[in-house]
């Protein structure tokens with residue numbers, strides 16, 4: 326099984342690379358519309374139920390990479406903090422608080438939406454959003470925030486970093502040509518919308 330780097334998966338940092346990050350001391354704060362807001366330590370994240378899913382990260386810039394993503398289902402995280410009925414969106418913040426993006430709760434509750442720490446059995450490096458990142462295979466990759474430090478449970482939607490710069494708020498994956506990083510960047514067709522299968 327290949328790593329993301331071995332497949333030459335593009336590395337995107339709109340806000341600039343954060344540099345080396347301390348996995349063991351990583352914390353993710355989950356706050357907002359929930360009964361039990363909590364700051365999760367790295368060990369607490371690993372102590373939550375762990376789920377591995379096979380799916381693709383697919384960029385609006387038209388490349389896609391498939392593999393085994395592992396972490397905590399957002400559904401399980403939401404259950405753990407007691408998400409309120411008024412929670413309608415999740416807003417992810419990346420380290421440095423420059424990059425953010427928000428998704429509707431119905432997408433967060435889907436079976437493959439994760440707070441992910443591993444790809445194909447290895448912990449994610451900083452390049453690819455480690456220690457933990459959002460992994461939302463149902464929407465364009467800009468909804469999968471890297472190096473997540475905070476998740477706000479929101480009653481109202483706010484546009485994020487890329488959404489404010491012209492990408493759609495819905496991030497609905499659209500049909501068309503797309504490079505498959507698992508196949509050396511060969512151009513294939515996305516059937517779309519929704520989770521990508523080649």
Ligand SMILES: Nc1nc2c(c(=O)[nH]1)N[C@H]1C(S)=C(S)[C@@H](COP(=O)(O)O)O[C@H]1N2
Nearest residue numbers: 336337338339384419424453466467469471
């Ligand atoms: N913090 C942060 N997260 C981010 C981005 C970014 O620039 N900064 N780019 C997004 C976009 S557009 C895509 S397609 C994926 C790419 O993930 P990768 O860099 O791990 O391949 O990360 C998303 N998450």
Ligand SMILES: [Mo]
Nearest residue numbers: 384385466467
């Ligand atoms: Mo992207």
